[in-house]
C-alpha cells in the first residue's frame with residue numbers, strides 16, 4: 001500500500017485567512033495538537049515576513065519532535081536565509097520555497113521572463129539545499145500554467161535537489177478531473193519525478209478543494225497539503241479532515257496509508273476553531289455540530305433500526321464520544337473528570353479543583369452543561385497567566401442596571417455609575433485588577449460593550465484600537481455560552497486576539513478584551 005504524507009499548513013496558509021492573527025502560545029498549542037493528530041509535516045509560517053513570524057517558527061521548530069517542520073519562502077536568497085536560520089535547531093526541518101509559473105503571474109506580477117523564473121527556481125533550491133537537505137519547491141499557480149513549461153520547471157528543480165515538488169491550484173480554479181489529469185501529466189512527463197515526492201495543494205474558491213485533492217491522490221500524489229477546518233486564504237484550503245475521512249470511508253478506492261489518528265480529528269478541529277475564532281459551520285462535513293444528528297422522523301427511525309442507514313461515519317472514529325452522562329449542577333467531580341477525559345482532556349495537566357469550581361459556577365446558570373460548554377471552559381484561557389483580572393462589571397443601559405460578579409472569589413461589590421454623555425446609550429463601571437491592585441473606573445459608550453471597553457481603557461490608560469469584535473453562541477439552551485473574540489492593537493504594534501466566554505455576553509466581551517490586553521507587547 002502506498003504511503004500518503006499529510007502536510008498541514010493551518011499555521012501558514014490557514015493563518016493567511018482574513019481576521020486571523022495568532023500569537024506564539026496559540027500557535028504552539030495548535031502545533032502540539034497537530035503532532036497528536038499525526039500529521040507528517042507542519043508548515044509553521046513565513047519567517048521572512050516579520051520578526052514575530054520568525055520568532056514563532058524558530059520557537060516551535062525547536063520544540064516539536066517526531067514531525068517535519070517547515071517554513072515558507074519566496075525564491076529570494078534573503079527569505080531563504082531567514083527560513084534556514086529559523087529552522088536551524090529543528091529535529092527534522094524543511095524549507096518550502098517556490099515561485100509562480102503561470103504566464104499571468106510571471107508577466108504581470110513577477111515581471112520576469114519564463115527563462116528567468118526557471119533560473120530563479122533552480123538557484124533558490126540550490127541555495128536552500130546549502131542549509132537543509134529537505135527542500136520542497138512550490139510552482140505557484142501551477143494549474144493555470146502552460147503544463148509543458150511546468151514540466152520544465154519541475155525537472156530543473158529536481159535536478160537542483162528538490163526532495164518534494166508541489167503543484168498547487170493556487171486560486172481554486174480546477175475541477176477534479178482536470179486536476180487529476182494535471183497530476184498524472186506531471187507524473188508521466190517529468191523525467192526525474194521518481195527522485196522527488198509529488199505534492200498537491202488545493203484552494204476552495206469553487207468549493208472543490210477536497211474533491212480536487214482526492215483526484216490528485218488517485219492520480220498518484222505522494223503528499224496532500226491542507227488545513228484543519230479548511231481555513232486559509234480567501235475561500236480557504238483543502239480540509240484535511242475531509243480528505244482523511246473520505247479515504248477512511250472509501251478504503252477500497254484509495255490504496256494509501258497514512259499515520260493520522262482519526263480520533264484526534266474532532267479535538268483538533270475544536271481547538272483550531274476556538275483559538276482562531278473562526279466558527280465551524282454546523283453543517284460542515286466531518287466536524288460540523290450537525291454532521292451526526294438526525295432530525296427527521298424517517299431518518300431517526302432508520303438510524304434506530306440500523307445506524308448505517310443514514311450514518312457513513314461512526315462519530316466515535318473522529319473523537320466525538322456518544323453522550324451518556326448528563327452534566328448539571330448536581331454532578332460531582334468524578335462525572336466531570338470522566339466526561340473531560342472522554343472529550344480528550346487530561347486531568348493531569350489542569351487543576352481539577354479549579355475546573356470543577358468553574359464548572360459549578362456555569363452549571364448554576366444552566367440546566368445542563370453540554371460538551372461545547374466544557375470545551376469553552378477548558379479553553380477559555382487561564383486568568384492566572386495574565387497581569388489583568390476582571391473583577392466586576394456594572395452596566396446601566398437606558399436606566400436598566402445589570403451587574404456582574406465575574407466569578408473571582410474576592411470580587412468587590414459593584415457600583416452603578418452616574419456618568420453619562422449626550423450621545424451615550426450605556427454607562428459601565430469596571431473593576432480591574434492589575435498586578436494585584438484593583439482599580440475601578442467608569443465610562444459612557446454607545447452601547448454596553450462599547451462602554452465597558454472604554455472603561456477598561458480608562459483604567460489601563462492605553463490607547464487601544466479595536467480592529468475586530470465578534471460574538472457567537474457556542475452551546476445549546478436558553479443560557480447558551482457566548483464566545484466573544486476581539487482583535488486590538490496599540491500604535492504600530494502587531495494586532496492581538498483575545499477570547500472570552502460567559503453566559504452573559506457583556507461579560508464575555510469584557511473577558512475577551514482583557515484577554516487581548518494581556519497579550520499586548
Ligand SMILES: CC(=O)SCCNC(=O)CCNC(=O)[C@H](O)C(C)(C)COP(=O)(O)OP(=O)(O)OC[C@H]1O[C@@H](n2cnc3c(N)ncnc32)[C@H](O)[C@@H]1OP(=O)(O)O
Nearest residue numbers: 046048049050073074075076098099100109110111140170
Ligand atoms: C500563494 C501564497 O500563499 S504565497 C505566500 C503568501 N504569503 C505572504 O505573502 C507572507 C506575507 N508577506 C510578506 O510579509 C511580504 O509580502 C514579504 C516579506 C514576503 C515581501 O515584502 P516586500 O519585499 O515588501 O514585497 P511585496 O510583498 O510588496 O511584493 C512582493 C515582491 O516579491 C515578488 N515575488 C512574489 N512572489 C515571489 C516568489 N515566489 N519568488 C520571488 N519573488 C516573488 C513580487 O514580484 C514582488 O517583487 P517586486 O518588489 O520586485 O515588485
Ligand SMILES: CC(C)C(=O)C(=O)O
Nearest residue numbers: 138140141168170201
Ligand atoms: C505557497 C503555495 C504553496 C500556496 O500556498 C499556493 O500556491 O496556494
Ligand SMILES: [Mg+2]
Nearest residue numbers: 013170201233
Ligand atoms: Mg495556498
